[in-house]
Amino acid sequence: MKTGLTTLWVGCLFSIPLWMTDPYVLHILVVTGIFIVAAMSLNLLLGYAGQLSLGHVAFFGIGAYASALVSLGFNVQLAPGIVLILDPQPVWCGMLSGVLVSGAFGWFIGKISFRVRGAYFVIVSISFAEVMRLVAVNWVELTQGPMALNNIPPLTLWLPGVGEHVFWKKPENYWLVLSVAVVSYILIRRLVRSRAGRAMVALRENEPLATSVGIDVTRYLVLTTVCSAAMAGAAGALYAHYIRIVDPDVFLFIYTVTMVIMVITGGKGTLAGPIVGGLIFGLLPETLRALAIRPEVQWIVYGVLMILVLYFLPAGIVPAVRQWWQRRRSDAAAVRAST
Amino acid sequence: MTNIAAGQGAFLSVEGLSIRFGGLVAVDAVTFEVREGEVLSLIGPNGAGKTTAFNAITGYLAPSAGEIRFRGARLNGLKPNRIAELGLVRTFQKTSVFGGRSVLENILIGLHLRSQQRPLAILLGLPSVAREERTLETEARRILEFVGLGARALELGSALPYGEQRLLEIAVALAARPQLVLLDEPVSGMNAVETASFMAKLAEIRALGVTVLLVEHDMKMVMGVSDRIVCLNQGRIIASGTPAEIRRDPEVIRAYLGERYARAHG
Numbered sequence: 001m002k003t004g005l006t007t008l009w010v011g012c013l014f015s016i017p018l019w020m021t022d023p024y025v026l027h028i029l030v031v032t033g034i035f036i037v038a039a040m041s042l043n044l045l046l047g048y049a050g051q052l053s054l055g056h057v058a059f060f061g062i063g064a065y066a067s068a069l070v071s072l073g074f075n076v077q078l079a080p081g082i083v084l085i086l087d088p089q090p091v092w093c094g095m096l097s098g099v100l101v102s103g104a105f106g107w108f109i110g111k112i113s114f115r116v117r118g119a120y121f122v123i124v125s126i127s128f129a130e131v132m133r134l135v136a137v138n139w140v141e142l143t144q145g146p147m148a149l150n151n152i153p154p155l156t157l158w159l160p161g162v163g164e165h166v167f168w169k170k171p172e173n174y175w176l177v178l179s180v181a182v183v184s185y186i187l188i189r190r191l192v193r194s195r196a197g198r199a200m201v202a203l204r205e206n207e208p209l210a211t212s213v214g215i216d217v218t219r220y221l222v223l224t225t226v227c228s229a230a231m232a233g234a235a236g237a238l239y240a241h242y243i244r245i246v247d248p249d250v251f252l253f254i255y256t257v258t259m260v261i262m263v264i265t266g267g268k269g270t271l272a273g274p275i276v277g278g279l280i281f282g283l284l285p286e287t288l289r290a291l292a293i294r295p296e297v298q299w300i301v302y303g304v305l306m307i308l309v310l311y312f313l314p315a316g317i318v319p320a321v322r323q324w325w326q327r328r329r330s331d332a333a334a335v336r337a338s339t
Numbered sequence: 340m341t342n343i344a345a346g347q348g349a350f351l352s353v354e355g356l357s358i359r360f361g362g363l364v365a366v367d368a369v370t371f372e373v374r375e376g377e378v379l380s381l382i383g384p385n386g387a388g389k390t391t392a393f394n395a396i397t398g399y400l401a402p403s404a405g406e407i408r409f410r411g412a413r414l415n416g417l418k419p420n421r422i423a424e425l426g427l428v429r430t431f432q433k434t435s436v437f438g439g440r441s442v443l444e445n446i447l448i449g450l451h452l453r454s455q456q457r458p459l460a461i462l463l464g465l466p467s468v469a470r471e472e473r474t475l476e477t478e479a480r481r482i483l484e485f486v487g488l489g490a491r492a493l494e495l496g497s498a499l500p501y502g503e504q505r506l507l508e509i510a511v512a513l514a515a516r517p518q519l520v521l522l523d524e525p526v527s528g529m530n531a532v533e534t535a536s537f538m539a540k541l542a543e544i545r546a547l548g549v550t551v552l553l554v555e556h557d558m559k560m561v562m563g564v565s566d567r568i569v570c571l572n573q574g575r576i577i578a579s580g581t582p583a584e585i586r587r588d589p590e591v592i593r594a595y596l597g598e599r600y601a602r603a604h605g
Binding site: 201211213 | 399429435451462
């Protein structure tokens with residue numbers, strides 16, 4: 001019953017480009033989808049392991065830059081006499097490197113934050129993102145600095161029955177992003193419903209008790225940051241080859257804030273939370289713009305809605321709906337029992 | 340690392356353990372041992388250093404001096420989770436459960452060490468992971484039945500009444516399959532009925548072959564369950580022996596009831 005419902009849902013999502021032909025709407029859906037993948041990855045750290053990473057966009061940006069650079073190729077002088085040259089590689093190779101490089105940085109952050117929790121972890125993560133932005137601005141030889149990396153090739157894949165295919169159009173990019181999102185969702189679900197996920201939650205709920213039953217908290221914190229960073233890197237790679245231009249602004253703090261808003265309003269520590277929050281706060285600005293309201297008013301509506309959600313549903317939308325549903329069911333059962 | 344000669348006879352041996360916080364000596368050259376299969380209680384007035392010694396044994400605090408050995412293995416400098424892997428698991432003085440999780444999930448977290456899942460196998464969704472999850476759940480329910488929380492499996496940890504939270508805490512520790520369990524004031528805050536039923540439970544835990552090191556203030560309980568008692572005062576051991584010996588010991592009486600009482604009844 002439940003798996004049937006899920007399949008139906010995913011089927012619906014996959015069918016959207018078949019009846020929705022407006023490229024602008026599809027573009028919004030693709031960008032929102034990319035952000036939802038990033039928000040899902042943040043949820044792993046923030047929602048399950050309970051570590052607020054306010055520099056999460058760093059992993060997104062690293063994924064975007066790594067993927068773009070590998071597929072464009074580069075030629076950098078690391079030190080006098082040491083030159084690093086890479087010829088342009090196929091895009092799927094770039095995307096894979098985006099995931100791996102981002103995951104490697106996640107490992108690094110997990111390791112250095114092994115004694116830093118709470119506010120200190122927040123500060124480490126913010127600084128990390130800012131350092132990354134400064135590197136992207138100033139290492140002009142590699143990143144082109146503010147001139148941005150241009151002409152990033154779109155993904156080319158060999159598909160069965162189609163042959164070599166270039167992902168130029170909106171519908172195929174939509175399917176690509178949706179597929180990555182579905183895979184990410186499945187991976188996160190497997191992770192949180194296992195020994196590793198329980199260890200993350202134990203770390204969030206009560207760290208001394210977790211260690212007392214033998215959980216190596218550091219190890220699981222590192223595992224979480226690696227998975228989370230790799231997934232954010234995948235989102236960044238999708239972004240780079242869809243938008244096809246990457247500049248240092250991908251490291252802006254506002255993007256992290258957007259991800260945090262998506263996770264918190266949707267319901268942190270729930271599988272569906274970042275998706276619900278991501279859909280609402282990803283599509284809302286565009287919907288408001290479509291209604292031709294003045295820009296100031298758009299942002300006021302956005303802010304007010306966010307405050308209302310947090311005020312009335314502090315745990316987020318998904319837990320609130322779930323609670324309401326359970327209460328309704330138990331009420332119905334009580335009525336049946338009394339008649 | 341393992342020195343068989345040093346660990347001979349003793350299950351857990353604590354030798355010359357000292358813990359200083361700046362100028363304050365919380366635990367001063369304490370030496371005692373726990374024998375396999377027994378219940379040893381650590382008693383003493385407030386501030387005697389019982390919990391501090393506990394924290395040092397389980398790796399939450401670095402000792403300033405002394406050596407702690409468990410079945411021959413040196414515990415000094417090991418992290419708490421490594422010590423738990425060796426079979427030495429503790430509970431906490433203040434009630435400590437995973438409040439936001441269900442009672443069953445609390446136990447599943449406690450079963451961490453018994454699970455074999457590797458991260459890659461989890462991500463690939465191998466059938467071995469699902470199989471193990473089912474085994475773990477059966478095991479968790481068995482442990483809940485053992486402590487008498489079977490009917491509470493799906494309630495939130497924080498929703499349980501106080502006495503049951505303390506039971507849950509012990510169930511979580513037992514899930515880690517300890518050979519030696521360290522209980523820090525398990526019956527504090529329990530009423531007389533709950534304490535009595537806890538004492539019966541402790542006998543059952545012991546029958547499973549688990550050695551118990553207990554810190555407790557409730558003298559009736561301590562006298563009832565312990566094989567041996569070590570009494571601390573101001574960081575030093577002032578007496579040790581069977582409950583009957585401790586009850587008669589003038590030093591213990593002085594520490595607990597004061598100089599005048601000891602003179603009058605000594």
